[in-house]
Amino acid sequence: MKVLLTGSTGYIGRRLKQRLSNRDDIDLKIFVRNKKSHSNLTLNSFEVFEGDTFDKEKLEIALQGVDTAFYLIHSLNNKNYKDLDKISAKNFIEAAEKCGVKRVIYLGGLGVKNENTSEHLLSRIETGEVLSSSKKVQTIWIRAGVIIGSGSTSFEIIRNLTEKLPIMTTPKWVYTKTQAIGVDDVLNYLEQSIDLESKENLVVDIGSEQLTYKDMMIQTAEALELKRIIIPLPFLSITLSSYWLNLFTPVQFTVAKALIEGLKSEVVIQNNNAEKYFPNIKPISYKEAVKKAIKEIKSNQVISRWSDTGGRIWEQNHTQEIADAIFVDRKERTIKNISKEAIYKSFISIGGKNGWFAYDFLWEIRGVLDKLIGGVGLKRGRRSQNDLRIGESLDFWKVVDIKENERLLLFAQMKLPGLAWLEFKIEDNKLIQSAYYYPKGVFGRLYWYSLIPIHYLVFNNMIDSIIKKSANDD
Numbered sequence: 001m002k003v004l005l006t007g008s009t010g011y012i013g014r015r016l017k018q019r020l021s022n023r024d025d026i027d028l029k030i031f032v033r034n035k036k037s038h039s040n041l042t043l044n045s046f047e048v049f050e051g052d053t054f055d056k057e058k059l060e061i062a063l064q065g066v067d068t069a070f071y072l073i074h075s076l077n078n079k080n081y082k083d084l085d086k087i088s089a090k091n092f093i094e095a096a097e098k099c100g101v102k103r104v105i106y107l108g109g110l111g112v113k114n115e116n117t118s119e120h121l122l123s124r125i126e127t128g129e130v131l132s133s134s135k136k137v138q139t140i141w142i143r144a145g146v147i148i149g150s151g152s153t154s155f156e157i158i159r160n161l162t163e164k165l166p167i168m169t170t171p172k173w174v175y176t177k178t179q180a181i182g183v184d185d186v187l188n189y190l191e192q193s194i195d196l197e198s199k200e201n202l203v204v205d206i207g208s209e210q211l212t213y214k215d216m217m218i219q220t221a222e223a224l225e226l227k228r229i230i231i232p233l234p235f236l237s238i239t240l241s242s243y244w245l246n247l248f249t250p251v252q253f254t255v256a257k258a259l260i261e262g263l264k265s266e267v268v269i270q271n272n273n274a275e276k277y278f279p280n281i282k283p284i285s286y287k288e289a290v291k292k293a294i295k296e297i298k299s300n301q302v303i304s305r306w307s308d309t310g311g312r313i314w315e316q317n318h319t320q321e322i323a324d325a326i327f328v329d330r331k332e333r334t335i336k337n338i339s340k341e342a343i344y345k346s347f348i349s350i351g352g353k354n355g356w357f358a359y360d361f362l363w364e365i366r367g368v369l370d371k372l373i374g375g376v377g378l379k380r381g382r383r384s385q386n387d388l389r390i391g392e393s394l395d396f397w398k399v400v401d402i403k404e405n406e407r408l409l410l411f412a413q414m415k416l417p418g419l420a421w422l423e424f425k426i427e428d429n430k431l432i433q434s435a436y437y438y439p440k441g442v443f444g445r446l447y448w449y450s451l452i453p454i455h456y457l458v459f460n461n462m463i464d465s466i467i468k469k470s471a472n473d474d
Contacts (some may be wrong), residue, residue: 002065003030003194004101006053006092009391011152012107012186014304016070019187021045031062035317036401037391040364056095063078063099068194071106071131074124082123089130104138105193106131107186110145110160110179110205110267117265132201140193141203142186143145143437146216148289149183150296151305151383153251159293160249160379162220167229167236173263174214174232179207182289185272187432188281189274196277205269208283213263216286247371250379305392318400318411322421322426325436331463333431337383340426341473344405345386346466347424347431351368352382357465359458363395366414370396375415397422417444424466433463 003020007013008030020028029047032038038048051058063069073088074081096104101216109124111117117125132139146154161168189206196202211219214230221228243249270277274281284292296302337341356363367378378395382388388399388408397410405426412420418439425432435455439445 001025001027001067001194002027002390003047003111004031004062004066004069005071005072006031007074009033010074010188011304012147012183013070013072014185016072016187016190017042018303019191029062029066031059033460034391039389046452047135053091054084056091059091059095059280060099063101066096066099066101068105069096069101070190071104074127081430082119082126085123085127086130089127092138093131093134093139096391097134101137101193103140104131104134105140105142105190107142107190108209110143110269111265112270114265114361121265121267130204132203138199139201140196140198141201142193143203143205144181144186145178145207146180147183147186148180148293150293150302152293153255155290155293157245157249157251158217158432159224159290162217162224162226162228164248165228166226167231168217169231169233170214172234174217174230174231175212176263177210177212177266177268178216179210180216180286180289181207181269181386182284182292184292185283185289189278192278192281193474199275202273202277203271204273204277205271206274206283207269208285208289210268211286219287220290222293223287234461250377250381258287280422302383305380318409318421321419321438322423323439325419325421326445327437327439329435329437329459331433331459333467335426335429335431335467335470338407338474342470343426343431343466344408345473346470346471348388348408350462350466351397352385354385356458356462358461362454362458367396370414373415376413397457417441417447431467433459433466435459 003026005013005017005020005028008017009032010190015031017028020026021025027047029049029050030038031049031054033050035043035048035050042048049058049062051062054058069092071089071092073092074085093104101349106128108128109121111121111125112124113122127418128139128141132141134322148155185208186206193204214232217230219226237265242459371377376396380393380395382394383392388394388402390402391398392399394410394415396412396414398413399408400411400421401407401409407426408424410423418437420438421434421436421437423432423434425434437448439448
């Protein structure tokens with residue numbers, strides 16, 4: 001069976017790709033915006049098509065000969081995501097019809113249309129409706145609520161709030177009911193949808209037990225062996241709640257607001273199709289899913305994270321932009337008898353829990369300031385403390401290029417009056433560390449000049465610390 005996977009760099013898509021790659025009865029194809037977002041192993045193991053769902057010609061090439069296609073695409077990071085989602089879904093189902101695809105499997109969200117439905121949830125519902133409108137292609141529409149797993153948006157929010165706030169004052173939405181589900185159970189439903197014998201369009205609502213968001217936070221605290229007090233307040237608005245999430249969790253303000261707006265209405269199961277068509281899947285409880293996620297984090301086994309797909313600028317070729325940078329802070333050190341492997345291992349391990357060497361407090365201050373003005377801040381951390389891949393987040397940076405034992409290029413995603421990059425490169429027995437900055441207007445230039453003393457301390461210490469760490473580890 002030929003299967004096409006879209007959204008393969010996303011939270012669910014990356015995990016589903018790993019699972020489907022283990023099946024000998026499936027010829028897996030991958031449709032991705034940028035091939036660089038995948039490792040050489042993936043590129044050599046699968047047929048990878050480059051393009052997006054707004055390019056009909058490339059979409060049809062990818063769908064040729066496909067039996068089943070997974071639609072795991074969402075445009076939440078764009079301002080007009082609701083319109084883009086409709087266009088994307090329409091293009092996809094029309095191309096699927098034209099290419100003779102038999103089945104499309106879509107992962108959407110639980111919920112019903114009413115006056116309280118958020119724009120985010122409404123977009124997910126409308127996407128499902130567009131995909132289900134075809135009379136030639138069967139659509140299996142899996143609908144999940146809060147997905148709990150290491151690296152998922154919902155889990156990261158709940159875990160961060162629970163860990164950092166012994167006493168929480170919360171809006172009245174904490175009494176809203178939902179049905180969470182563990183990420184592995186979601187993957188089970190998606191994978192088994194490939195082999196489902198039904199020929200009709202299906203809407204399959206999935207989830208474990210019904211809980212309020214307050215119940216979920218209390219159970220999370222119990223799983224973390226913490227005691228927490230939750231005090232709901234009736235006067236916290238959506239905007240205030242969004243700023244609150246922005247400050248205490250890894251998500252930035254725009255994402256927090258979209259999620260908070262969705263908490264106004266209950267998202268619970270509306271049908272029994274999960275039991276009817278997938279009787280062998282028994283979703284684990286919420287607390288079990290939390291414990292499993294915590295175990296993966298502690299053992300450094302996080303496969304994917306919610307923040308890895310945010311910010312399409314990492315897909316661009318930055319060579320020309322860097323060449324145009326007006327300001328450059330470059331430091332060079334001779335490697336001497338230290339191996340390139342040790343140097344590379346040191347500079348790809350910076351950030352996250354490992355920190356930024358001697359001046360961590362300055363990075364923390366910059367992260368807090370970034371959060372206060374709606375940026376991503378430092379709380380995103382990193383997926384793994386010892387490994388990086390193109391496209392994933394590293395604190396308030398994005399990995400835009402990486403070459404083993406040679407180079408790491410990071411693009412700044414913090415709020416800036418300009419564009420910035422940080423590069424580590426091994427060349428001619430030297431470690432070259434470069435900060436590039438392209439300012440916007442007068443304020444952008446003032447910003448750079450005001451930071452020169454801090455840059456002197458931070459960047460000199462950084463390259464010296466990398467050399468010292470490498471020498472100790474080599």
